Amino acid sequence: MGQILDGKALAQTLCEDIKKRADALKAQGVAPKLAVILVGEDPASQLYVRSKGKRAAELGILAEQYTYTATLSEAELLDRIRQLNRDDTVHGILVQLPLPGHLDPDQVIACIDPHKDVDGFHPQNAGALLSGQPGFVPCTPKGVLALVKSTGLPIAGKRCVVVGRSNIVGKPVALLMLKEDATVTICHSRTEGLGAITREADILIAAVGKAGLITADMIKEGAIVIDVGQVRIQGKWQGDVDFGPALEKAAYITPVPGGVGPMTIAMLMDNTVESAQRALQARSQHGSN
Numbered sequence: 001m002g003q004i005l006d007g008k009a010l011a012q013t014l015c016e017d018i019k020k021r022a023d024a025l026k027a028q029g030v031a032p033k034l035a036v037i038l039v040g041e042d043p044a045s046q047l048y049v050r051s052k053g054k055r056a057a058e059l060g061i062l063a064e065q066y067t068y069t070a071t072l073s074e075a076e077l078l079d080r081i082r083q084l085n086r087d088d089t090v091h092g093i094l095v096q097l098p099l100p101g102h103l104d105p106d107q108v109i110a111c112i113d114p115h116k117d118v119d120g121f122h123p124q125n126a127g128a129l130l131s132g133q134p135g136f137v138p139c140t141p142k143g144v145l146a147l148v149k150s151t152g153l154p155i156a157g158k159r160c161v162v163v164g165r166s167n168i169v170g171k172p173v174a175l176l177m178l179k180e181d182a183t184v185t186i187c188h189s190r191t192e193g194l195g196a197i198t199r200e201a202d203i204l205i206a207a208v209g210k211a212g213l214i215t216a217d218m219i220k221e222g223a224i225v226i227d228v229g230q231v232r233i234q235g236k237w238q239g240d241v242d243f244g245p246a247l248e249k250a251a252y253i254t255p256v257p258g259g260v261g262p263m264t265i266a267m268l269m270d271n272t273v274e275s276a277q278r279a280l281q282a283r284s285q286h287g288s289n
């Protein structure tokens with residue numbers, strides 16, 4: 001029987017430290033501020049934005065919300081982002097995805113100042129992660145890595161299998177695990193013999209969005225299993241992993257909800273405070289020149 005990796009508890013511990021950093025910044029005259037843009041009325045997006053705002057308030061981070069109807073034009077959205085880019089009091093800009101179909105997410109993300117891109121989705125930050133340069137690491141992958149590390153088990157040299165290859169979860173999480181010296185395999189919808197590959201994983205990260213795709217027979221005995229997937233079925237959140245039977249097989253496993261979700265929000269706060277710290281540093285360097 002494995003242990004449940006409690007993302008809620010770990011996020012709470014991390015947030016205590018983030019709050020201290022936010023308080024220290026405020027004492028130096030910098031109030032960390034996050035601008036959150038929501039376009040449309042998607043209930044899941046509204047829920048995520050509310051959760052982010054609530055957590056920010058708890059940590060003393062200012063969270064300004066810009067809410068628009070789904071009829072917002074791309075030009076209007078880009079104008080708002082440019083205004084926020086210019087606003088020195090704003091340290092993080094987040095555009096809640098998915099956007100309504102007429103808005104091109106690539107154009108929108110590319111418009112965000114990479115120094116304020118606390119979601120880490122801008123091509124400059126994605127490139128920085130790929131090439132090992134400093135930049136913002138996307139929040140969900142950063143949260144996944146923290147969960148894996150919290151087990152205290154080694155990562156270097158271990159087999160890590162990531163199921164899912166999106167730009168926001170699968171690819172960046174695979175890069176983070178590679179940076180930790182894991183031997184990484186990425187699977188996707190065209191992968192043949194998925195179970196044979198996942199069964200080799202010491203660390204299995206599922207980021208698909210298909211409830212119950214990963215069954216217990218696809219998990220290696222004693223593996224660390226991180227379930228990023230979240231789908232709402234009949235009013236209940238479910239992950240990609242068939243949790244009950246998988247718990248019998250894995251050494252550690254994250255639940256859904258209460259696993260990766262709270263860690264994603266904690267990492268967003270972490271990135272926002274990091275951005276404010278960089279702004280303060282830049283200001284003091286500028287001042288001393």
Ligand code: NAP
Nearest residue numbers: 140164165166169188189207208209228229230260261264
């Ligand atoms: P996405 O862009 O839809 O990507 C899903 C990935 O799964 C794709 O790479 C797809 O392959 C792959 N896939 C689909 N069916 C598959 C199958 N049968 N076998 C193997 N791979 C398959 O989704 P995403 O944005 O990465 O998100 C993935 C899940 O994580 C969703 O449930 C989302 O809600 C959740 N999520 C949770 C958090 C959190 O904070 N907890 C944050 C972000 C996302 P192809 O590339 O071949 O299409």
